[in-house]
Amino acid sequence: MIKSAVNYANLCGLTVVGYSSEPSTEDTLVSELKEYIPVKTTKIARHVVAPPSQSDLLEILADRRLQAWMQPQVSLKSNEIVGFEALMRGISLSDEIIGPDLLVPAFERAGLMNEVTLEMLRQTVAFVFSSLKNGNAITGSVNVSLTSLSDPDFCRALPMILEQSGLDPSWITLEITESDAMANICDVVENTTRIRMLGFNLAIDDFGTGYSSLAQLLAIPFSELKLDRCFIQDIDRNVQKQMIVQACSGMSSKLGLNIVAEGVETDSEWRTVLASGCTHIQGYRVSKPLPATEAHAWLKSFRNQVWV
Ligand code: C2E
Ligand code: CA
Ligand code: CA
16 A cells, blocks of 8 residues: 555655655654655656647658667677667657657557558668678567557568568567557457568567556467566565566466566666566666667677676
8 A cells, every 4th residue: 555655656756755654653753754765756758849740740751850769678698789679769850859659649640650660660670680781680679559460551561671671570579569449459360470470579568557468468479578667667676576577477488488677777676687587678777779870889889798
């Protein structure tokens, strides 16, 4: 109960300096609270720019202002960088960076999401291809919505993009993100099975939240499970989260899936996630998402990094 209340206060942007598990007088409470280390607050990121208009979106698409920023993933077995996730950024006409929280809903409303996802895939394929040419064997992950995956035309376009560069689909993971009641699950299952048979990898994103559930795990032939950041943040100080992550790791291992811990920010979270059985790590501890050219340079200098 107390933890839920603290969590709620954090989500509201309040700093909780501490809490008492038993009723006490005001004086004792004040002296007890002084001992507490302040609990970290979750800051809700806000963009300064307004949602882009339809004409802004078209300009972003036409003018190569849609960019795949790349965030590295580390294998906990080899301690090496083994892949990058592509995260959408738009560059506004006044050179401000627009995040996916504004772009994705706007592109969805404009009916442009399939086109935009294919552009993200094109850029990711180019990134993986040039990394391979430089001797760096890394995979690329792209976020794809269930709605896109229920569309056979979209699914046919996926392998065609790879054929143009000659890249094998096994270098690419499609992360299935948000869902809505509109996606026809029969079509999704048929299409994802075909995609998997072509050699693409499939990840269930934000596992444990929203629609990303055990039922989806049964229906779609996933190869990877991505644990949402809410289970990883402060895991080193939260036994409940450790138990949940351990249970998910055990399940993933039995199902033959890789399990990626998202949002690892500290060495202590890293060690706990490793001890809890995760196979891969992604998060600010390794790097924030970077523009593709910077990510190439970053990979060159951090390739042999000893992480923790
Ligand atoms: P996601 O797929 O779960 O991506 C991870 C998000 O967590 C990214 O936010 C990333 O920058 C952030 N992140 C990674 N490590 C850390 C960390 O250590 N600490 C914190 N605080 N954050 C971390 P981003 O780039 O803002 O993306 C947000 C969401 O937008 C994504 O969540 C994904 O659902 C969606 N998205 C991004 N790009 C695309 C895209 O191309 N297509 C679609 N359909 N959705 C996208
Ligand atoms: Ca993702
Ligand atoms: Ca995620």
